[in-house]
Amino acid sequence: MISILIFIIFFTGGAVWFTINCRKVRRNILIGKDIDRKDNSSQRWKLMALVAMGQKKMFERPIPALLHLFLYVAFIITQIELIEIVADGVSGSHRMFASSLGGFYTFIISFIEILSILAFIGTIAFLSRRNLLKVPRLVKSELNGWPKLDANFILLGEITLICFIFMMNGADEVLYRNGWSHVSESQGSFGFAISAHLGPMIFGGMSESALHVIERIGWWGHVTMVLAFLNYLPYSKHFHILLAFPNVYFSNLLAKGKFTNLDSVTNEVKLMFDPSAVVPPSDGTPMRFGAKDVMDLTWKQLLDSYTCTECGRCTSSCPANITGKVLSPRKIMMDTRDRLVEVGKNMDVNNGTFKDDGKSLLNDYITPEELWACNTCNACVQECPVNIDPLSIIIEMRRFMVMEQSSAPAELNSMFNNIENNGAPWQFSQADRLKWAE
């Protein structure tokens, strides 16, 4: 009885805490400006099925994709087992579905066990890719410190979780074989694909009480890890396992070369061409061209930042980055998120409104040098497995630097002057435009 109570408090507490944190994230994302991404819902669902669920873009790099698939499928399928764990937890039963589902139960748990082994292999491979093989994109400087720790935490957590699953199933198997199981009075075997062999190998010969303790440690450990994971998500790059879905759904569906049109500029330009032009009145708030800080970005760009898994596919294909420039599209996303989290904390202590802290995304996180190194080539956008668009943030920040600060590099300013005066980026006269035909 007491364990039921503990379980219910524990589980509800975990769920509530997670909900609170999710709402904070949602609030943070919604400080972004509005952008319409609700059109074409059927196309969006399809894209989500293909890219988020189907991992389509992952498979452009097949080896990590396969390893990742193990973890991904194992993660999803293991949630089925969680249903039983919750049912057992609140009712005090033991393997509630075992007798009613019969052979199907054996099949499901066996499936979970096999996937867990594959996930275990995947996790070990991922740990070695990060820490031993030092795959270039996984050891770049922007990952130093917390991001590296975060990645390793998750992987170690994964391994711990898998160990708990096998402790639980393995010990239970031995209990059953000795006729000590809570499932049945008689002796028998669950016949699960892995633990039916692994269990006796590891736990065979142990006393009944020791086995019960191990089984309970496995069970509680499993629950604890799941709740810990869940509540770790909002603080971690691992949040992508949930956000990847909405993020892909709200992808940009237009041509990648099409940059947004700044309507505020359009209105002013229209007035310059025709002073009598009718433009929609502004709502009175002073406008800022481009983005200096996270609140100048759109909610989709902020959602992007929370979704980024820090995998570095973008950075490893970025022409600027691979030729040694400081620009890294992954860092653009990480900085955006870090700044947004900082702004969120600021709002927490100021009754939900942001109090100027003298900092901004530009300069304090992202430097002009990074922004000016971009080729606007869209390689990062193309590569991202969850359809994140680092380029759009770079462009918004360039807009701020050019239109609000007039701080473009001198050569670009002379290019601007040339276009303005000669109608070409170079110092040629427009009257000479037809010279090629001579």
Place this chain on the structure above:
Amino acid sequence: MAEYLAKGETPELLFWVGCAGSFDDRAKKITRSIVKILNHANVKFAVLGTEESCTGDPAKRAGNEFLFQMQAMGNITILNGYEVKKIITGCPHCYNTLKNEYPALGGNYEVIHHTEFIQQLISNGLIKIEGGSFKGKKVTFHDPCYLGRANDVYEAPRQILIDLDSQLVEMQRNRADGLCCGAGGAQMFKEAEKGNKEVNVERTEQALATNPNIIAVGCPFCNTMITDGVKHFNKEESVKVLDVAELIAQNL
């Protein structure tokens, strides 16, 4: 265009030459090749000549939305004045800007890149390739970012190379995975930030790894960048950098 108007005609097609195609000595040759192809296929076309002005692409990529929109509105006024319906461009940057970014400002045209247009001419039998001087030559194609990733045009230029009977070899990074030449995003007009390599050198290295006779391009800026890269490796004798239009024009 003004001449056509004087005669009371509207040509079916406007050739948007672009700044590079108008002023850059190397790119002017590409412009003339495109014209040669259009004439060969008896396509009635016009150019804006001195009325053409920069599309504003480099300004937009550099973040100068004001200047971009000023340019765009100016150009749109002229294009709409001539009732232009269909535009062929010799530059993927003009192509992208006219096609994707002008509609929001009131400029709606059917825009087509010259490699797409030429490919259509070939498949419709309007131009016949003779000479076959590129038969069996190893050609690799460098995807311009603003034609490829930006607008998903990958196959038209390749089809032309196949039609030329050349041996098309792909770089390791091709199509959607292609690497920028280093000119995009207004980098053409400034020194690169501090790094350990130039982007064009990196890309040219990848192209040279295929051991090509020719590196084919579809953008005047890529052309400049890759040509410089080839010079960097002292390969200008053995490896030519040519626009797809030039390859066709040489075989008419």
